Amino acid sequence: MNIIDWILYIPLALCVCYLLLYAIASKFYRAPQYPEARMLRRIAVLFPAYKEDRVILASVESFLKQDYPKELYDIVVISDQMQPETNEALQALPIRLLTANYTESSKAKAMTLAMDSIDTDAYNIVVIMDADNMTTPDFLSTINRVFDSGIKSAQAHRTGKNLNTDISVLDSISEEINNGFFRSGHNAVGLSAGLSGSGMAFEAKWFRQQVKYLRTAGEDKELEAMLLQQRIYTVYLPDLLVFDEKTQKKEAISNQRKRWIAAQFGALRTSLPHLPKALLQGNIDYCNKIFQWMLPPRLVQLAGVFGLTFVFTVTGIILSLYNGGHEWMIAIKWWILSTAQVAAMTLPISGDKLFTKQVGKAILKVPMLAVTMIGNLFKLKGANKKFIHTEHGEHHK
Structure with missing residues (x-):
């Protein structure tokens, strides 16, 4: 025994x-303080939206209230299987609307479509939001300050915006726990913060080069691996809030977690062969990420x-x-x-x-x-291939 x-x-x-x-x-992490920016950068804000008719309009209208100069940022919505009336309402807004025509939808394909459809040389920063995300009016101003300090990858603080069911409360708590483990805790010891899937910002040139290599529904983990292999540090911004719709039902959180587990195992399987090289090169950040995925x-x-x-x-x-x-x-x-x-x-x-x-x-x-x-754990086959979206309730705060 x-x-x-x-x-x-x-x-x-x-x-x-x-x-x-x-x-x-994480209890000892103090977010860096960034001085006022010396220049204002042009920013592309991507909203991949798969069957997100209930929430996309409110999210985009909210984001249009940024205190950043209107001429220096463009919102790009990638509409995938949304209703014609939703697309018509979006077209009435001062944004760029792209309609997906591919089969087997995925967020990776949506972001690739966006980067292929816009003049990416015209932008310095790319921001990725989810269709249900809302944020504060100073979001882009803060991102601009961070990138003015030489940062090439940043993750904002995602937090729950709906706490109306027991499941959504647990989902929100889970996100805060992961923020402590994999973002503020990692930055506190000098390691790169993990990505959350939205509220992310990247140097436009880097993102344009890498997005075409994304293959799975775990695109945030693929991006993490790319960043760490290239020794690009991701900073966590705990005071920059992005309000994210949390799953409200057991079935929804089950499907979501199944996809996350499949994405984690897929990332581990892809990255593990690179571990010996990372060890020899002293890439501690990448080695740590592989252990984390175990x-x-x-x-x-x-x-x-x-x-x-x-x-x-x-x-x-x-x-x-x-x-x-x-x-x-x-x-x-x-x-x-x-x-x-x-x-x-x-x-x-x-x-x-x-x-x-x-x-x-x-x-x-x-x-x-x-x-x-x-x-x-016994139902992971194919879970890492398809777009999934949060089951939204009738009312949103």
Whole structure:
């Protein structure tokens, strides 16, 4: 039993310690302060929109309220399988509307279409937003300041804009936890921040060259790999908010997570052969990213740690009673690991957001979601190929 115990404990302990390290680091992160820009750059803002009739108009109209000079930014909406009346309403706005005509929709294809359809030499920065995203009026001004300081890749702080169901609350908390682990925590120790899929900004020339190589629905992970291979640092901007619509139903979050897991495993499979070269070149950022993609999904890890803690506690007590020994002590290290896991999952979230009745009620759904996530591990075939969009409710804040 001791051998089985340690075989299970060691890999889980490595996973927990990895997350705990960045969770602690995130508490010490202080975002860089960028001076006023010496020049104003031209910016292309891409809104890939796949069946997003409910939300795209509100998002675009909101973004048009930027305090950045109107003549220096262009909004490009890539309409994919949206209703004619939605497209007509978009055409009435001062934006560029592109209509997708490809089969097997994907965000990568939408972004490629956009970059092929505009004069990319006319822009210095490309911003990627989701169709349901909203942000503050100073978004582009802040991005311009950041890039004026020499940054070539930036990730804004995505946060939930709808907390109307238990599932959306959990989805929002999950995003904040990941912001701590993979963005502020990474930047705090000098590593590149992970991308979130939207609220991203890149140097236009670099993005134009790389977008044609995107192949999967995990385009943010493909972009991460490209950036890290080329040693391009991504800065996280915690004070620059992008409000993202969160999934509201169990079925929607299940499909979303299934696609994310497939994207992670796909990125790992593609990047792993490059690990020896990255090690030889001392590319710590890229090596760290590959290790990160080896981690199990957070809910699966949580279920594994808590489940095995329970199993070894009960087994240890039974053996102690039967043998009259101290076998129960085998569970001590598992309880320490469970405590570390809880600390890692709660440190990135501020107390006023975590300790609420709404969150307490939502946490009761975690076991059900964990079981769903474990089931998704056996249903990943083809999940990384297609465009998916959030199931939106009738009302949006």
